[in-house]
Amino acid sequence: MNLASLYQRANKVQRHDAKLILDEYATILQWRSDGQDSLLDVGSGPGNVLMDFVHPLLPKSYEMLVGTDISKKMVGYANKLYERYARTQFQVLDIGCEQLPDQLKGRFDHVTSFYCLHWVQNLQTALHNIYNLLRNEGGDCLLVFLATNPVYEVYKVLQTDRKWAGFMQDVEQFISPLHYSDDPVKHFDKLLTEAGFVYRNVELRSEVFVYEGVRTLKDNVKAVCPFLERIPTSLHEEFLDDFVDIVISMNLKEDQKIDCEKDRLEDRFISPYKLVVAYARKSPEFIRNVFSETSNTKGVK
Numbered sequence: 311m312n313l314a315s316l317y318q319r320a321n322k323v324q325r326h327d328a329k330l331i332l333d334e335y336a337t338i339l340q341w342r343s344d345g346q347d348s349l350l351d352v353g354s355g356p357g358n359v360l361m362d363f364v365h366p367l368l369p370k371s372y373e374m375l376v377g378t379d380i381s382k383k384m385v386g387y388a389n390k391l392y393e394r395y396a397r398t399q400f401q402v403l404d405i406g407c408e409q410l411p412d413q414l415k416g417r418f419d420h421v422t423s424f425y426c427l428h429w430v431q432n433l434q435t436a437l438h439n440i441y442n443l444l445r446n447e448g449g450d451c452l453l454v455f456l457a458t459n460p461v462y463e464v465y466k467v468l469q470t471d472r473k474w475a476g477f478m479q480d481v482e483q484f485i486s487p488l489h490y491s492d493d494p495v496k497h498f499d500k501l502l503t504e505a506g507f508v509y510r511n512v513e514l515r516s517e518v519f520v521y522e523g524v525r526t527l528k529d530n531v532k533a534v535c536p537f538l539e540r541i542p543t544s545l546h547e548e549f550l551d552d553f554v555d556i557v558i559s560m561n562l563k564e565d566q567k568i569d570c571e572k573d574r575l576e577d578r579f580i581s582p583y584k585l586v587v588a589y590a591r592k593s594p595e596f597i598r599n600v601f602s603e604t605s606n607t608k609g610v611k
């Protein structure tokens with residue numbers, strides 16, 4: 311994903327989910343008593359979710375805020391947009407890398423990640439890295455990503471079309487590693503345990519988002535579809551038309567509705583998807599605090 315400005319304009323669902331979950335977790339994250347928290351975000355993209363929803367939660371005296379992304383273009387865009395913020399920077403990091411940069415190891419009180427981990431096939435390595443980014447004395451992480459989304463089934467159908475097959479040979483690389491899992495909660499909890507996290511709370515949330523109008527759906531697909539950058543621009547509209555036809559054949563188009571602002575009938579497309587929301591703490595020291603604070607929390611392992 312490289313289209314920073316397009317993604318920033320077409321990420322309503324991602325922003326909605328991040329805001330909702332952060333409202334809920336703002337008081338659960340283990341803020342430092344001295345207000346000198348450091349936080350690293352994984353897969354920040356253009357940076358607007360991090361700066362609009364995470365940054366305001368940090369204490370004024372925070373030590374450092376680091377946004378990271380595998381894409382140089384995303385990092386360059388975010389650095390330009392947010393250069394006026396003190397103690398804040400964006401840098402390139404592949405969270406699935408074999409060797410974390412030394413200067414990042416053990417430096418952070420918190421790691422967050424929104425809508426990124428479904429892009430990472432090797433979750434085991436990613437979680438090992440997230441664990442090692444956190445301070446040895448403790449630290450926590452909030453990880454939000456897709457387990458399933460109808461987009462993956464649409465991609466698989468498009469790949470069977472001779473027109474697009476050549477561009478989509480590696481389609482499985484772009485499908486969430488939990489898409490085929492019978493029990494994504496158990497699966498992810500096991501990975502967190504293996505990475506070393508001692509306190510874990512993993513939930514699977516069933517959500518529905520409605521895209522109002524075919525243009526909105528197409529713009530959202532354009533912002534995240536990894537295949538379009540391989541397809542000649544002259545064929546993009548045809549690819550998107552085929553995408554929409556498959557969505558319709560999957561019965562995901564609702565009856566038309568009047569759009570009062572535009573004074574015309576709009577098609578509506580429904581996207582039922584499942585989101586993993588995982589919160590984990592590294593240090594056993596925190597467990598004692600947690601049990602006394604949230605003894606009624608559901609699903610705490």
Ligand SMILES: C[S@@+](CC[C@H](N)C(=O)[O-])C[C@H]1O[C@@H](n2cnc3c(N)ncnc32)[C@H](O)[C@@H]1O
Pocket residue numbers: 311312321324325328352353354355356357359378379380381384403404405406423424425426429430534
């Ligand atoms: C859908 S965007 C999410 C951006 C932002 N967090 C948000 O919520 O709007 C996913 C981002 O994850 C990045 N990404 C994908 N694979 C990654 C990896 N292995 N390591 C770090 N970032 C990755 C992509 O480049 C992209 O910018």
Ligand SMILES: CC(C)=CCC/C(C)=C/CC/C(C)=C/C(=O)O
Pocket residue numbers: 324425456459460461464530531534557562579580581
């Ligand atoms: C109705 C339908 C198939 C909608 C799909 C909409 C869409 C663009 C989903 C993208 C999901 C995704 C991989 C998001 C992301 O990483 O930000």
